[in-house]
Amino acid sequence: MRIHFIAIGGSAMHNLALALHNKGYQVTGSDDAIFEPSKTRLEKKGLLPETMGWYPEKITNDIDAVILGMHAKADNPELVKATALGLKIYSYPEFLYEQSKDKTRVVIGGSHGKTTITSMILHVMAYHNIAVDYMVGAQLEGFDTMVHLTSENDFIVLEGDEYLSSPIDRRPKFHLYQPNIALISGIAWDHINVFPTYENYVEQFEIFIKKITNGGILVYNEDDTEVKRIAEASTNPIRRIPYETPHYTVQDGITLLETPEGAMPIEVFGAHNLNNLAGAKWICQNMGVDEADFYQAIASFKGASKRLEKIAESKNKVAYKDFAHSPSKVVATTKAVKEQYPDRRIIACLELHTYSSLNAEFLKEYQGTLEYADTAVVFYSPDAVKIKQLEEVTAEQIAEAFQKQDLIVYTNPEAFKEYLTHLKYDTEKSALLLMSSGNYGGLNFDDVKELIQ
Missing domain, CATH: 3.40.1190.10 (Mur-like, catalytic domain)
Incomplete structure (x- = not known):
């Protein structure tokens, strides 16, 4: 079978493309931007598009199926061409x-x-x-x-x-x-x-x-x-x-x-x-x-990637990163670290990154979610709010929503990195928890590892 992926570079999409290639299918694809690790993984299998962009001429009658990714728009030129030719178009789950x-x-x-x-x-x-x-x-x-x-x-x-x-x-x-x-x-x-x-x-x-x-x-x-x-x-x-x-x-x-x-x-x-x-x-x-x-x-299961993943540890210090961003995940993850390390200061840093978490109306759902943290930090990017075309969210709104005394709020990535750098790791037992589906505006987690070593 010949399969063409529209938006092949997505996390799920490129993995499906690799799976079908490994199964023996003829796989092609397009995207307007492909980032790591998708780029290298596709390139190794010869599946990386030669140029970025959408090319309707790639869509021909000999394609058995088109798989459409969420990253593509409904008016995507390749999708329009596939529809005109009457090709079978599947969503990823279909x-x-x-x-x-x-x-x-x-x-x-x-x-x-x-x-x-x-x-x-x-x-x-x-x-x-x-x-x-x-x-x-x-x-x-x-x-x-x-x-x-x-x-x-x-x-x-x-x-x-x-x-x-x-x-x-x-x-x-x-x-x-x-x-x-x-x-x-x-x-x-x-x-x-x-x-x-x-x-x-x-x-x-x-x-x-x-x-x-x-x-x-x-x-x-x-x-x-x-x-x-x-x-x-x-x-x-x-x-x-x-x-x-x-x-x-x-x-x-x-x-x-x-x-x-x-x-x-x-x-x-x-x-x-x-x-x-x-x-x-x-x-x-x-x-x-x-x-x-x-x-x-x-007994030997160590956890999934970015799900309470230990990224560094020394005698009195440990650091975890976790995908947690929704309210239920934040409270469960913070509570878990506090329970595991009851004699340590728990420093919980949460990035508000998703559409829901940056929505002013939804913020109230976070009330009490950082109660198990000894030090609670919330980071969000005003630029991300603008990109998602949401109403502006203020530090005061966040403090009101979380209802956490002494909550620290950062909106500048460099200021947040500076905060992490100057934490007094050496003077007390601590557990650092970094919760986000993003990267705090460009945080290099290897730098965090060096702080803990």
Whole structure:
């Protein structure tokens, strides 16, 4: 098959392009800008476009399918040409479904924890040499790509994102997968530019449950009251399996998980990650891995990239970076670090970077989210607010929203870097937590590593 990608450089898109190339497909693509690591990874496989831009002449009748990325616009010249020629145009999730119609589809959904749970499942499968297809939202240690597709594997594990499928398909991605086995980890209002009300957002998860195939399985987090409500209210003929945060203790900075065989040390920490682990266990059991084998494998799981990822450590100092940006993720991550290091000063730095987090109306959702931090810092770029065409957000509004005494607010990247440089790391035990889906206006995380060493 010949497949053409419109906006091939995206994180998800370029991984799908690599997966199809590895499967033996003829892959071409276009984009108006491609950044690292996508650029080098595409170049190594001979898939990097020779020039940046959109070229309708690339779109010809011998193309079997066009895959349209979210980065492209609805009036994209290549898309217009593909439509005129009557070519089959897929969104990213549509094409993944086409590739997995004859497999058992395992879809991990939820406002938070999706990537971690998917990563845990894949780690367990790899540990026990069980080959599965997959799509996950972060690069995993020991995995070449974030997407893997074959003709022979029985299972495919898909991270089920609730965001839109493509510029011309406004359905949430996870509505298109039609899972045989599904999981919902939690519901916390997000993507307010697409789902303007909380009720509208929750409805997407209700639809997701309805998309589970008859006789399928829903694994759900009963610690989340909204998830529990919609799971138990659903009427389609499926099996429901609730899970909750398991018992655990923290001793000398090591988290011990209670198992039927006794307390077991694990690499990940925090109540939210232990909750994720419980969900992953039920999924793995329904994929044929028994409980004892799950525990054996999960003991060595170190976490997904940028999910409480330890970037530096010395005798009295440690630094983590985390993708956390939504309110529920911020409070869970900060609490986890405080629980893991109760005798250290917790310095939590949050960048408001997404459309939702920079929205003046949404800011109130952050109230109390930094309560577990001893020192709380919020960074945001006024330029990012302008780029997203949002109303101006002031430092006073942020302070009012977070309701955190002595909250420090930075809007200048250089001033924030200067703050990090002059923290008194050497005079006390500390844990630095950098939470963002961005990079604080250009922060080099290697510089942070040097501060901690």
